[in-house]
Amino acid sequence: LLDGEDIYDRRVDPVQLRAKVGMVFQKPNPFPKSIYDNVAYGPRIHGLARNKAELDEIVEKSLRRGAIWDEVKDRLDAPGTGLSGGQQQRLCIARAVATEPEVLLMDEPCSALDPIATAQVEELIDELRSRYSVVIVTHSMQQAARVSQKTAFFHLGNLVEFGPTGQIFTNPEDARTESYITGRIG
Known part of the structure; x- marks a missing residue:
């Protein structure tokens, strides 16, 4: 939209x-x-x-x-x-x-x-x-952290999480987001 x-x-x-x-x-x-x-x-x-x-x-x-x-x-x-x-x-x-x-x-x-x-x-x-x-x-991930105010994390074509960049990178709500940011998946 x-x-x-x-x-x-x-x-x-x-x-x-x-x-x-x-x-x-x-x-x-x-x-x-x-x-x-x-x-x-x-x-x-x-x-x-x-x-x-x-x-x-x-x-x-x-x-x-x-x-x-x-x-x-x-x-x-x-x-x-x-x-x-x-x-x-x-x-x-x-x-x-x-x-x-x-x-x-x-x-x-x-x-x-x-x-x-x-x-x-x-x-x-x-x-x-x-x-x-x-x-x-x-x-x-480094670029996203440097340039964005809001971040959306998609996994396998689905929106997993969306929010302020600082929150997504320091305190994600979804375990898949945390796994991607920390390098355990992706």
Whole structure:
């Protein structure tokens, strides 16, 4: 459910849903386009800019939110696929936030990154949560403890426990949660 509405309902327009929910995948997946066009794609198809100047503003703002503007501002015409893995992931985050979604879903956003790029993305997640609802899927207990305020533990496809991160990690209610956190299972 999103805002009380079943996203699988036939009456839900998938194009509008995609504007409300930004996705960042496990492996960085920039489009085979320029850095600029990677970020401009969503705002273009959703009609969020009336002219080139507005689109330029959206692209810059999104790249700044993706914490990559300073690294790419002088080469916006370069292919997004030519960036490092961490830069590609931050470009994908910039692309995801360019449509001003309500929710940002991130599926293992750091699993393909080195420790330095992981730290950059985690810092970015911390900044983004003031503007978006950020949902992260991660198998890294350390990462979950570092970046989340609330944690949900799923086991075999079922929700086992949900609550404040501190409580889940220090005083879980379910034995399966404790076993996973302590490394006895998983």
